[in-house]
Amino acid sequence: MLSTCIAGWRSPEADFAHSLLSGRPDCRVLPLHSTGVEVIEALRVDSIDAVLLPFDWIEVARSIKKDVAPALPNDPALVLIGHNPRLGTRARALSSGFDGVIDLSDDTESLVTTLSRICSSSARGDSDVLQTFGVIPDLLIHPVQLTDSDDSDLLDLLAIGSTDEEIAHALDWNIQKVRNHIASLLEINGMKYRTQLAVTHVSSARIPDFVRTVVE
Amino acid sequence: MIERGCRLLAESTTTDEIVDCPDFTVVSGDGEIYTLFHIVRITHDCTETHDAWSHLANVWRAADHAMGVARITVVDRVIVDASVTMAPRKT
Numbered sequence: 001m002l003s004t005c006i007a008g009w010r011s012p013e014a015d016f017a018h019s020l021l022s023g024r025p026d027c028r029v030l031p032l033h034s035t036g037v038e039v040i041e042a043l044r045v046d047s048i049d050a051v052l053l054p055f056d057w058i059e060v061a062r063s064i065k066k067d068v069a070p071a072l073p074n075d076p077a078l079v080l081i082g083h084n085p086r087l088g089t090r091a092r093a094l095s096s097g098f099d100g101v102i103d104l105s106d107d108t109e110s111l112v113t114t115l116s117r118i119c120s121s122s123a124r125g126d127s128d129v130l131q132t133f134g135v136i137p138d139l140l141i142h143p144v145q146l147t148d149s150d151d152s153d154l155l156d157l158l159a160i161g162s163t164d165e166e167i168a169h170a171l172d173w174n175i176q177k178v179r180n181h182i183a184s185l186l187e188i189n190g191m192k193y194r195t196q197l198a199v200t201h202v203s204s205a206r207i208p209d210f211v212r213t214v215v216e
Numbered sequence: 217m218i219e220r221g222c223r224l225l226a227e228s229t230t231t232d233e234i235v236d237c238p239d240f241t242v243v244s245g246d247g248e249i250y251t252l253f254h255i256v257r258i259t260h261d262c263t264e265t266h267d268a269w270s271h272l273a274n275v276w277r278a279a280d281h282a283m284g285v286a287r288i289t290v291v292d293r294v295i296v297d298a299s300v301t302m303a304p305r306k307t
Contacts, residue, residue: 164243174294175294175296176237176239176240176241176294176295176296177237179240179241179243179250180237180239180240180241180252182241182250183241183250183251183252183278184252186250187252187278187279192248192249193245193248193249194247194248194249194250195248
């Protein structure tokens with residue numbers, strides 16, 4: 001029996017997923033949740049295998065993965081729901097803490113099969129997307145690990161789109177010092193691309209306050 | 217192959233006689249990929265023969281310690297540009 005929680009405020013995807021799964025004997029579906037706080041409360045009081053969220057709840061998913069899931073006894077899968085979700089959407093979802101994606105255009109049987117597979121921890125992620133885009137799962141969950149105190153300034157400038165030359169000028173460094181620091185940051189954070197540093201740094205400042213309130 | 221006109225530096229020449237920092241990064245992949253290298257030894261001075269680069273150096277790549285040869289451009293003791301040719305791996 002798969003225990004699922006579906007969330008979405010006036011979301012056609014959430015309504016559709018709820019109607020699909022509610023009638024199935026192999027699924028226990030909680031009432032539709034309309035806020036992130038409701039989802040988090042449900043996760044804390046109930047044993048839930050999967051949380052199904054539409055794409056515009058991506059920040060809620062990221063917050064749950066970062067702040068809520070580590071304190072739970074079980075490890076619920078966060079699943080993106082959508083009709084024909086595009087590759088870029090899937091890639092961004094996996095970077096933001098989702099464990100997998102289900103396509104609501106699929107027939108119900110294969111949808112439940114996919115959902116069960118995502119819930120088994122060994123099959124989380126989406127190998128096609130991971131390979132195509134070099135996606136790092138949960139990239140945006142953790143803040144950038146710094147090598148020294150200067151890195152914070154460098155990241156702030158990098159995150160607003162500054163070039164290496166502009167950063168060097170602003171920090172009064174030479175160009176190689178800037179590039180060596182970026183190379184070291186990429187290495188210790190397990191990233192491949194400069195842009196990954198920028199988006200991760202930007203994302204780390206945008207966890208919604210309500211999650212912290214609930215967690216505390 | 218060593219370019220004609222480059223001056224072989226003495227074995228006793230240390231890296232810090234020529235550059236402040238023995239580490240440098242090559243940027244590739246449309247400015248997205250940063251590869252960090254460490255100079256093992258600067259072997260040749262080409263400042264009088266080349267406009268494009270000034271020294272040759274033996275280097276290793278920080279990620280995997282693979283060896284290579286770098287053509288580097290040094291300005292005011294800072295490496296401002298570099299091109300690295302990695303040594304073929306032995307099988």
